[in-house]
Amino acid sequence: MTTARLMRVASLALAACVLLCAGALFYGGSAYALERWITGGVALAVVGVACVVAGAFGSTAMRIAAVIVAAAAIAGAVLETATHSELFVAVASTAFGAQALKIAIPYALAAMGGAVTERAGVIDLALEAKLLFGAFTAAAVGYASGNVYVGVAGGVLAGMAVAALQLGLALRLTADQVIVGVALNLLALGGTRFLLQLIFHEGANSPPSPAFENTVLSNPIFWLAVAAAVLVPLAMLHTRWGLRLRAAGDRPEALVAVGASPSRARFAAGLVGGALAGAGGAQLSLSVGGFSADMSSGRGYIALAMVILSGWRPAWAAIACLGVGGAEALEIQLQVTGSGVPRELAPLLPYVLTLIVIIIAGGKGSAAPRSLGRVS
Amino acid sequence: MLSLLRPGSNPRRELEAAAIALLLSIAIGSLLMLAAGVSPGRVWFAMIERTAGDPYLLGQVLYKATGLALCGLAVALALDAGLFNIGVEGQLSAGVLACAVTGASLPESTPGILAIPLCLAAAAAAGAVVGASIGALRAMRGAHEVITSIMLNAIVAGVSLWIGNEVLFQGGTTRGNTIVEGAQLPLLPMSGSSVNAALVLALVVVAIVWFLRVRTTWGRTWIAVGQEPAAARAVGISVARVQTLVMAGSGALAGLAAANFVMGHKHAFEEGLGRGTGFLGISVALLGRSHPVGVLLAAVLLGLLSSGGLAVGDLVPKELMEMLQGVVVLSVAAAGPWVARRSVTVVPEVAA
Numbered sequence: 001m002t003t004a005r006l007m008r009v010a011s012l013a014l015a016a017c018v019l020l021c022a023g024a025l026f027y028g029g030s031a032y033a034l035e036r037w038i039t040g041g042v043a044l045a046v047v048g049v050a051c052v053v054a055g056a057f058g059s060t061a062m063r064i065a066a067v068i069v070a071a072a073a074i075a076g077a078v079l080e081t082a083t084h085s086e087l088f089v090a091v092a093s094t095a096f097g098a099q100a101l102k103i104a105i106p107y108a109l110a111a112m113g114g115a116v117t118e119r120a121g122v123i124d125l126a127l128e129a130k131l132l133f134g135a136f137t138a139a140a141v142g143y144a145s146g147n148v149y150v151g152v153a154g155g156v157l158a159g160m161a162v163a164a165l166q167l168g169l170a171l172r173l174t175a176d177q178v179i180v181g182v183a184l185n186l187l188a189l190g191g192t193r194f195l196l197q198l199i200f201h202e203g204a205n206s207p208p209s210p211a212f213e214n215t216v217l218s219n220p221i222f223w224l225a226v227a228a229a230v231l232v233p234l235a236m237l238h239t240r241w242g243l244r245l246r247a248a249g250d251r252p253e254a255l256v257a258v259g260a261s262p263s264r265a266r267f268a269a270g271l272v273g274g275a276l277a278g279a280g281g282a283q284l285s286l287s288v289g290g291f292s293a294d295m296s297s298g299r300g301y302i303a304l305a306m307v308i309l310s311g312w313r314p315a316w317a318a319i320a321c322l323g324v325g326g327a328e329a330l331e332i333q334l335q336v337t338g339s340g341v342p343r344e345l346a347p348l349l350p351y352v353l354t355l356i357v358i359i360i361a362g363g364k365g366s367a368a369p370r371s372l373g374r375v376s
Numbered sequence: 377m378l379s380l381l382r383p384g385s386n387p388r389r390e391l392e393a394a395a396i397a398l399l400l401s402i403a404i405g406s407l408l409m410l411a412a413g414v415s416p417g418r419v420w421f422a423m424i425e426r427t428a429g430d431p432y433l434l435g436q437v438l439y440k441a442t443g444l445a446l447c448g449l450a451v452a453l454a455l456d457a458g459l460f461n462i463g464v465e466g467q468l469s470a471g472v473l474a475c476a477v478t479g480a481s482l483p484e485s486t487p488g489i490l491a492i493p494l495c496l497a498a499a500a501a502a503g504a505v506v507g508a509s510i511g512a513l514r515a516m517r518g519a520h521e522v523i524t525s526i527m528l529n530a531i532v533a534g535v536s537l538w539i540g541n542e543v544l545f546q547g548g549t550t551r552g553n554t555i556v557e558g559a560q561l562p563l564l565p566m567s568g569s570s571v572n573a574a575l576v577l578a579l580v581v582v583a584i585v586w587f588l589r590v591r592t593t594w595g596r597t598w599i600a601v602g603q604e605p606a607a608a609r610a611v612g613i614s615v616a617r618v619q620t621l622v623m624a625g626s627g628a629l630a631g632l633a634a635a636n637f638v639m640g641h642k643h644a645f646e647e648g649l650g651r652g653t654g655f656l657g658i659s660v661a662l663l664g665r666s667h668p669v670g671v672l673l674a675a676v677l678l679g680l681l682s683s684g685g686l687a688v689g690d691l692v693p694k695e696l697m698e699m700l701q702g703v704v705v706l707s708v709a710a711a712g713p714w715v716a717r718r719s720v721t722v723v724p725e726v727a728a
Contacts, residue, residue: 125522169706169709169710173710173713173714174713174717175709175710175712175713176709176712176713178460178522179460179662179705179708179709180706180709181522182460182462182522182658182705183702183705183706183709184702184706185702186655186658186659186701186702186705187699187701187702187703187705187706188702189698189702190695190698190699190700190701190702191699191702193695193698193699194408194693194695194696194698194699196695197693197695198411198412198693297530298526298527298530301522301523301526301527302527304520304523305523305527308520308523342538342541342542344534344535344537344538344541345534345535345538347534348530348531348534348535351527351530351531351534352527352531354523354527355524355527355528355531358513358517358519358523358524358527359513359517359519
């Protein structure tokens, strides 16, 4: 058996395990157990076919399609069991869609930022730090100025500052990009708590800052994300900034040959990436009107997984993040409508989904920028 | 990747890099203390004075260092093979759960000679399973181990809390059944502090890893995979298998750290037991330059910092010590290449 086929079987088995666990959770102890297991089996078959298809046709579009089908299968299995509950009604509403969109905003902005930075050849594991510092700064500046928009600007600048530090260490000092990313994330976790203590004398929460109105369509950062999803890919294709960025990621020697500096192109890309991720952080805190410790809770890593899934294309990455938003909104609905899902396990849905996505999409792929991580 | 942490490089240079990183961290820490409005000299002095003058606190430092040494060693082992295992936190949690459940379900009269190895094996196996799945995903799917690690950390934490709430926790507490007497490790006599026989275990494990790494074909194999995967493949080493096995070993070491927390100290599964040790283990491994002896020293040093931070809690906010973790990692990441570049004769760059 080839490794590729082995992997297809393994991903099938893993999808089966996830579904069996999900099945056990949803149906456990119920009188309808058998009938529901059959539903689970059908969903499983769909996921399996999706995995095989994804493995057989390695194109990004196919992989994204496979993931969407797999997610739909899992969601379908969940929904089927809850048809008689309020959950089905709740999910089929526009309110659910709006909530999913709202949840997806920070993910999508971080993912677009990550895609831009990585396309220039720098591994962007510091997305988490950009989100967290962006969220803290946005809340603190918003609190001090009393204005949400000033808060957003603060968040964007904080994201850029983290990016500048990251790029300075990775490009000027040629420090290991993976380690720098993780270090910045650790620093953000402790640093925001330290600043919280230092500035506000609070352990876990900042004082209330101004917040956006609750509807998605009146949220400026939502429109910022939409604009970025349209403009960033265009800019990457048609501007000097974008051309140099792609050259720095794929063929730095070509940039050197025309007398341009790959490092400078990477800085220009990274700062834009940092600004996007920082705006995502601002959404985290300003949508709830305040910062709380560790409020990014792994979103940066999930966003990076979506970047890889999308084949390093910003707009596709943002679309993949809509799926994450949907999963998280579903999880909230599950808790609200009181399904059989234990409250400790429901929040794990995005993480499990991301793992499945990584298994299907893999990590390398031919779409990866050629000089990714090889900056020296 | 991780090229500057390769083993077998000049030990003097490694020492220099660690020293610079440490000084840099202390300098940044001092600046942070100034920002918090206290005199850095007073804090550092108080930290050392209070810890050194109190055998109980010294014991606590060693207790912390025991867990840190095992977790740091786990990160270092993976670094040797070119993998960055930040999933130690989750592997440790899995180990804690498995160790406590095994210990509590053994018959009451199980002798120590049977109970202790069983609990250790359970802890190591649980950690190894989590670690191996990260390694397998990396080896077979090219999934970045940092992303899968973070996902698995969250999943392990959620699942073990769920198991605790559903099955283990006794009547409204967040504590499971006590493990049998035979599985409990004796405390070392240090004024009632928590330092226990797991310290000896950690020292033995450090010695074993050192031996494997330097004296066996096995060690050379995993180091070869870390240094030159292409060359390793060319001489017939299965890189995928080695990566998976090394991650299993790394997870097992992280799981073993449960011995310190469960068998040596709390004697039961508790919510959040050992939390944070896995992440601090990253700093330990990097500061120890991923060498077993360096890891041991770094574990004591960071153990001192983290429990010393508690000892001076009246002077500086405890968040400062938390932040220093990130600073330490960042300093090592910056100091390594700087030292390397400075000590190498610069050859004119040939156009690629």
